[in-house]
Amino acid sequence: MNIKHSNTKKLIVLLIICIAMTFILSELFIITHAAHDCIGEHCYVCAQIHTLENLLKQLSIVGIIIMAGFFKSLTSFVFISRNKSYVNMTPIILKVRMNN
Numbered sequence: 001m002n003i004k005h006s007n008t009k010k011l012i013v014l015l016i017i018c019i020a021m022t023f024i025l026s027e028l029f030i031i032t033h034a035a036h037d038c039i040g041e042h043c044y045v046c047a048q049i050h051t052l053e054n055l056l057k058q059l060s061i062v063g064i065i066i067m068a069g070f071f072k073s074l075t076s077f078v079f080i081s082r083n084k085s086y087v088n089m090t091p092i093i094l095k096v097r098m099n100n
């Protein structure tokens with residue numbers, strides 16, 4: 001179970017790195033090719049720029065969903081770690097006498 005959880009963490013980190021690299025490389029392509037020698041209606045560079053802009057729009061939606069999931073898991077982790085002292089308390093641990 002620990003190995004499975006570790007592999008899942010590695011896959012999530014790899015997915016985040018891939019999405020970040022896609023953002024960076026797409027933006028670099030758009031920036032470096034913004035002032036190209038455009039041939040007009042059937043320009044391949046303009047078509048690539050348009051495709052990358054659509055990809056970035058779609059990935060930004062995925063990024064928002066991933067960030068929402070990250071913050072949800074972070075807040076639940078903080079809530080559990082704050083209340084950890086109350087989770088495992090039993091009358092035996094608290095040394096409560098119940099023979100009254």
Ligand SMILES: [Zn+2]
Pocket residue numbers: 036037038039040043044045046047
């Ligand atoms: Zn062009």
